[in-house]
Every structure is written in C-alpha cells, then in structure tokens.
Amino acid sequence: MIMSKKQKLIIFDTTLRDGEQSPGASMTREEKIRIAKALERMRVDVIEAGFPIASVGDFEAVEAVANVIKDSTVCALARALEKDIDRAGEAIRGATSGRIHTFIATSPIHMKMKLRMTPEQVLEQAVKAVKQARKYSDNVEFSPEDAGRSELDFLCKVLEAVINAGARTVNIPDTVGYNVPEQFGTLIRNLIERVPNSDKAVFSVHCHNDLGLAVSNSLSAVMNGARQVECTINGLGERAGNAALEEIVMAVRTRQDIFACDTDLDTTQIVPCSRLVASITGFPVQPNKAIVGANAFAHESGIHQDGVLKSRETYEIMQAQDVGWSANRMVLGKHSGRNAFRTRLNEIGIAFNTEDELNDAFTRFKELADKKHDIYDEDLQALVTDTNLAAENERFKLVSLKVCSETGETAKASLTLWLDGEEKKSSAPGDGPVDATFKAVESIINSGTELQLYSVNAITSGTDSQGEVTVRLQKGGRIVNGQGADTDIVIASVKAYINALNKIMEPAQRAHPQL
Ligand code: KIV
Ligand code: ZN
Numbered sequence: 001m002i003m004s005k006k007q008k009l010i011i012f013d014t015t016l017r018d019g020e021q022s023p024g025a026s027m028t029r030e031e032k033i034r035i036a037k038a039l040e041r042m043r044v045d046v047i048e049a050g051f052p053i054a055s056v057g058d059f060e061a062v063e064a065v066a067n068v069i070k071d072s073t074v075c076a077l078a079r080a081l082e083k084d085i086d087r088a089g090e091a092i093r094g095a096t097s098g099r100i101h102t103f104i105a106t107s108p109i110h111m112k113m114k115l116r117m118t119p120e121q122v123l124e125q126a127v128k129a130v131k132q133a134r135k136y137s138d139n140v141e142f143s144p145e146d147a148g149r150s151e152l153d154f155l156c157k158v159l160e161a162v163i164n165a166g167a168r169t170v171n172i173p174d175t176v177g178y179n180v181p182e183q184f185g186t187l188i189r190n191l192i193e194r195v196p197n198s199d200k201a202v203f204s205v206h207c208h209n210d211l212g213l214a215v216s217n218s219l220s221a222v223m224n225g226a227r228q229v230e231c232t233i234n235g236l237g238e239r240a241g242n243a244a245l246e247e248i249v250m251a252v253r254t255r256q257d258i259f260a261c262d263t264d265l266d267t268t269q270i271v272p273c274s275r276l277v278a279s280i281t282g283f284p285v286q287p288n289k290a291i292v293g294a295n296a297f298a299h300e301s302g303i304h305q306d307g308v309l310k311s312r313e314t315y316e317i318m319q320a321q322d323v324g325w326s327a328n329r330m331v332l333g334k335h336s337g338r339n340a341f342r343t344r345l346n347e348i349g350i351a352f353n354t355e356d357e358l359n360d361a362f363t364r365f366k367e368l369a370d371k372k373h374d375i376y377d378e379d380l381q382a383l384v385t386d387t388n389l390a391a392e393n394e395r396f397k398l399v400s401l402k403v404c405s406e407t408g409e410t411a412k413a414s415l416t417l418w419l420d421g422e423e424k425k426s427s428a429p430g431d432g433p434v435d436a437t438f439k440a441v442e443s444i445i446n447s448g449t450e451l452q453l454y455s456v457n458a459i460t461s462g463t464d465s466q467g468e469v470t471v472r473l474q475k476g477g478r479i480v481n482g483q484g485a486d487t488d489i490v491i492a493s494v495k496a497y498i499n500a501l502n503k504i505m506e507p508a509q510r511a512h513p514q515l
Helices: 029-041 056-068 082-091 108-115 119-134 152-165 181-194 214-223 245-254 267-281 302-310 338-347 355-371 377-392 433-445 489-505
Strands: 010-013 046-050 073-079 098-105 140-145 169-174 202-207 228-231 330-333 374-376 396-404 411-419 422-430 450-458 467-475 478-486
Touching (some): 073 119, 202 214, 214 228, 214 245, 338 377, 467 489
Parallel strands (some): 140 169
Antiparallel strands (some): 396 411, 411 422
C-alpha cells in the first residue's frame, strides 16, 4: 500500500507583532527575544517579529530577533510604502531566513474612507510594494487587508498581480473578524480556483476573533486549501485577538482523519510557551481555555474520573503530556545539585547564555528551595524570569522591605532601595501592605506613572506556592508590564512594581504601532 504523504501546514506566529497590538501587551526587546527563542524551540515556521517602521524600538527588536533566530524564518511587517519596506528590509538583513510581509487594504470601505484611493491606485501600489520588497528578499508575503469584506473580483485581480510581481505567500486576512466559517472557507476555495497563477503561491489566512470565530474560520480555510495559518500564542492580538496557535495546531494534529495536512511543531513546547507569553504580557490564561488552560485536562466529575481511570480515551481526546503538561510535575528539591538543575532547565527548553547567569539562577533556586519543599517546572520558569528581570533592573533595586499589617491598624511599609548607585530609605502608610509598599517606593522615585493593572497568580498549588505578580504602568501614552515572583506576595509585588518602573524610566523604546 502506498501511503500518501501529508502536505505541510505552515505555522506563522504573529504574537510579537499582532499580539503586541493588544493594548497593554507591549514587550521589551529582551522579552521578544525570549519569546522568539521559545517559538523557535517549538519549531514554528515563521515568526513575525514586529513592524520596524513603527519606532526605533520596534526596528531594533526585529533586528535582534533576526540576528539570533536560526531555525525559523523571521518576518517584518511593512505597509505598501517605500519607506516601510526599506526599513523592514534593513531589519531582517541579518536573518538566516528573512521574509517581508507587505499589505494594503482592498475592501471598499478601507480604500474609500481610510486610504482615499481608487481600486486602480491600490492595485498599482500593491504591485510596486511587492517588487520593491523582492529587492531585499525572495521570500515576500502580501496581504490585502480586510480581505474578508473585499469584492471577490477585485481580490482575484490583486492577488494575480502580486503573485506575478513575486509574492510567494498571499495572506487573506479577516481583519475585523466579520466572516463565518463556511463563508470564509468558500472564499479561500474560490480564490484558489479563480486566481490563474494561484499554484505559484502559498495561500495563507489571518483571522481575528471579534465574533469568537478566528480558529473556526482558519480551520475552515485549511479544509479549503489554505496552507499557512497566522496565529498567536494564547490567541493574543488586536481587540478580541487572533486565532490561537495552540488550538489550530492541536485541532489539525488530533483530527488527522479530517485534515489533509499537518504541522512540524513540537507540541510539547506549547504549555511552556503559553506560560512565558502570559507572564511577560500580563495577560493571564483563563482556566477553561482549550489546551493551555489550567482545567483543560482536569476531570472534576466522578463519572469522568471513573471513565478516565478505566480507559483514558473515554473522556480524553489528547494527552496532557503531548502539549507540555508534565505528568510528574514535582521536579527538584532542596538537595538537588547544579547538574540536576541545569538538566531539568534544558528539558523544559531553558538555556543560559553564560555560566554566570546559570550560577545566579542556581543561587536563587537554592534560596527558593529553602522556603518551598517541592520545586515544580512552573517555579523554574518563574525563577528564570526573575533572574532575567534582575539583569534588566539596573536603575532601581529592592534592598530590603519590612511591612506591618494588623487587623484594625493602618498597614505600614519601610524599605530600602538601591537607586543609581545609592541606598535610599523610606516609609509609608497604606491601604494594606501592597499599597503601603508601592507608596513607599513612590516616595523615593516619584515616577508620575498611573497603575493600570495589578494581578497576582499562584504559580503552583499550596500555600507555599510562589505568587507571580504583574504590574502594568502607564506614563505619557507609554505602557509597560513588570513581573515579579516570590513565595511572599508582598515581595513579589514590589519586585514587579520595580521591574515596571525600570522599564518605564528607560528612554522610550517604542511607540504603539499604528497600522
Ligand atoms: O489583521 C490584519 O489585517 C493584519 C494585517 C497586517 C495582515 O494584521
Ligand atoms: Zn491582524
């Protein structure tokens, strides 16, 4: 019997670009590099690293990602404008494999109201942009923005012209999340059938989740011939988000009886990557979220538990370990040595650039193990985040903190901060220990920031769990997220606050990209 080989479904991750367009989800260059490395480890085919024309910070982040990533293609976004394409081309110059993704809107409403251009002008500009992008890379992608509300005949004309001009991928975005699955699948099939040179390009889709249909629309498109899906970790993205990578990949993998294609992804990296993105962006994952939610594989009802114990398949269609939930999650303890520590970190995909970084993390691990009996993978992730944060926290550092909190009394915090090479002390009362601590920090730093979000998450179960805190601050239109982890949540909170302050006090790295 001859087995027919499955076609490849290309996974294009846009967490660092469209994902970052979620208000409040901005990431620093170092954070983008960490996420890009996690995506590479997962064997994502294309990583859209940013929109280089948006700001110097954006340009530098794309450039840095392009320089470190070797096994995935690194893509830069550009409007169909000469200056955007030049900037994108420059940003991916160091990439082992680089792609330019250029776009212009094709729907009547966008052309008339936003661009104030005629369809003929849009067509001409699209072709010109693709030709210019080809000067920087053979790997050019074109998107007719708001394709989901564009006229079919015009869309066919534009796609034929850009493929002739050298686009190797044509991406069909449902920019405003307006389509429904059958309609969107039919659109993809019609385009592939009607565009005369459709066999010269990969058809891709990019769906937004305004009606909660981004994943369904993307899968319907795959059933109708799309061979690239654009998606984000945890479904992060503009407004209601983009299609969730983990759901697309696991639907296709689990239903190989239905799909004619499969991805090359290492699905065991999904949960670690989801956690990393949630912790960096401060966008937590809801417990009942498919694949990566804490309850995704938890069976509560007695009937389900009984069934699963008798035969796992009675209620489980996927194995938790296959998406990276480890079966035996207790990994290390107080007596574990440096080697066991390094080995376990490698197993969960964490590597250090230098021995010093490893030593620093190991010291923190020993401190944590003194406070907490069992150390889980989640603790290791947080520890490494904390080690990275320590490296970033250059201007301000917490030296010590004392908090008094008593029933019926006003809480009071006294702390010492290291500020630009000098120790500073302060005390402040507050409405609870966290409020008092933040006020004490502010009495030294006077940052003029506005607190937009304060959230605490227990990393593992048990009262000795580390608390992971996210603090989102805003100042002059700039938004940053700070993180901190500790078994003491007041300390975790002040670490997160100081991390956010360090970021916001840096000279502005980036503006929020405007498309
Ligand atoms: O949603 C959209 O249309 C986009 C394009 C830039 C592809 O993000
Ligand atoms: Zn988008």
